[in-house]
Amino acid sequence: MNIVNGFSKLTKEQKIEWLVSQYFQGDLSVVSLLKSYWNSDVQLQKLHDEFIENxxxxxxxxxxxxxxxxxxxxxxxxxxxxxxxxxxAAAANAAKFWSKRGGFKATVLATEKIGNVHFMFKGSKEKLVTFIEGLQPVFRIRTAEITRNMEKRGGGILKIDLIDKTNELSGYYQLHATFDTRDSMGANFINSCLEEFANVLREKAMEYEAFTAAEKESLQVVMSILSNYVPNCLVRAEVSCKIEDLKSKEIQNPQEFAEKFVQAVRIAEIETYRAVTHNKGIMNGVDAVVLATGNDFRAIEAGVHAFAAKNGKYTSLSHAEIVNDEFRFWMDLPLALGTVGGLTNLHPMVKFALELLGKPNANELMEIIAVAGLAQNFAAIKSLTTTGIQQGHMKMHLMNILNQLQATDDERKEVAAHFQEQTVSHRAVVDFVENLRRK
Structure with a gap:
């Protein structure tokens, strides 16, 4: 058994030595591989080393x-x-397409973020309601130190509600708190507030005279944590133009294209199998910019997909329509983002990305990222309903196949020329390269 004690206390070199000895039979080429990805700038590497553990x-x-x-x-x-x-390439293609047709429009609809104190209580709901109402100023007072700087920036705690979930789970209640965290994603801020709410709840319950001894004992905080489901932190991205203006090299019949496009989106609205892949395409654009700007793409993914199923069935995030000879394509997306704190102040490439975007605030970044997702979705549906998705994708994938085959520069030129007019597939590329090498 490859059980190790004190692994976290080993140096980076010692960690690698242990891994190689235990899992790679002491192969020194693995050591070389891992070290080849270290940054030669010692301070920059130290910064990266300290982002995570081990x-x-x-x-x-x-x-x-x-x-x-x-x-x-x-x-x-x-x-x-x-x-x-x-x-x-698809995002750039869609961006250029719409830059000639009025561009994208984006609007932040709401910016509330959510956190919950989950607790159990076996007693009188009426007493609990009165108890929580009386605690409202105490919650604010006890978190004043935490919220001071956020309030200076115009944010803070918006409201704290008691939610009764006892019909779903016996004795289960929530403190459902909403926050405005301005340009910060706010996870640490929200969680710190919630934990203090929980402390207040526990302490004051023991002092509350209206509760019986049994009721006091029954109030148990289970956990305090922010939610990545943010249906009220919402941004809308959209494009529209006259149907005739859709005409392009790939779109020779704009009316037919628009109708087919709308049908493709409606299929994603009613068919879950399609909706999942449809929305994955949106997230190709969203996640790529979220990563570049140092935000948490796992949180974004979780919240977005929950939003896609908010009505009880997983459906398309984007929508399209034709009204009075005008084509419109739009999407509402929940995005809890930050442009200060976290990696935004630490990672050099994140700083570069935010500077490239003109140092946006959180609302502006919401708009940019939503537009990137809509552009990606437009490009995908445009390909699907015209040339087919594989033609463009496989030509872009060609370089990956050639890298796998360790193709020479001369081989690459011949392959590129051959597949200019031919359908690209992994098997076809392998066969062509093998024939070249036999010759």
Whole structure:
């Protein structure tokens, strides 16, 4: 058994030595591989080492840029961090397409974030309601030190509600708190407030004279934690134009294209199998910019997909319609983002990405990221309903196949020329390269 004690206390070199000895039969090439991804700048590497625990090396992902995004009349070059071929190209293609048709419009609809104190109580609901009402000023007083700086920036605690969930789980209640965290994602701020709410709840329950001894004992805090479901931290991104203006090299019949596009979106609205892949395409654009700007893409993913199922069935995040000969395509997206705190002040490439975007505040970043998702979705549906998704994707994927085959520069030129007019598939590329090598 490869059980180790005190692993976290080992140096980075010692961690690598242990891993290689236990899992790679002492292969020194593995040591070389891991060290080859260390940054030669010692201070920069130290910074990366301290982002997480038990660091052994860096894992690189490419950063690309999608230019020509016209958002609310302002032009952006949008940074994207992703490993999937064709995503950046598709976003750039959609950005250029809509830059000639009025650009994207984005509006922040709401900015509330949520946190909960989950607790159990076996007693009189009427007494509990009165108890919580009386605690409202105490919650504010006890968190004053935590909220002081946030309130100076115009944020803070918005309200604290008691939610009765006893019909779903016996004895289960929540303190449901809403917050405005301004340009910060606010996870640490929210969690600190919630834990202090929980302390107040526990302490004051024991002092509350209306509760019986049994009721006091029954009030047990289970946990205090923010929620990544933020249906009231919402941004809308949209595009629209006259149907005739959709005409382009790929779209020769704009009316037919618009009708087919709307049908494709409606299929995603009613068919879960399609909706999941449809929304994944949206998140290709969203996650890539979330990563580039140092935000938490796991939190965004969880919240977005919960939002897609908010009515009890998983459905499309985006929508399309034709009204009075005008094509409209739009999406509402829950995005809890930050432009201060966390990695935004630490990671050099995050700083670069935010500077590239003009140092946006949280609301502006919400707009940019929602637009990136809508652009990605438009590009995907446009391909699906015209040339098909694989034609463009596989040509972008061609370089990955050639890298796997360790193709030479001459081989790459011949492959690129051959597949200019041919359908790209992994098997077809392998066969062509093998024939070249036999010759």
């Amino acid at each position: 660091t052994i090396t860096n894992f690189y992902l490419p950063m690309g840029v999608a230019p020509n995004f016209n958002i609310n009349g302002k032009t952006f070059a949008v940074p994207m961090v992703i490993e999937e071929s064709s995503v950046v």
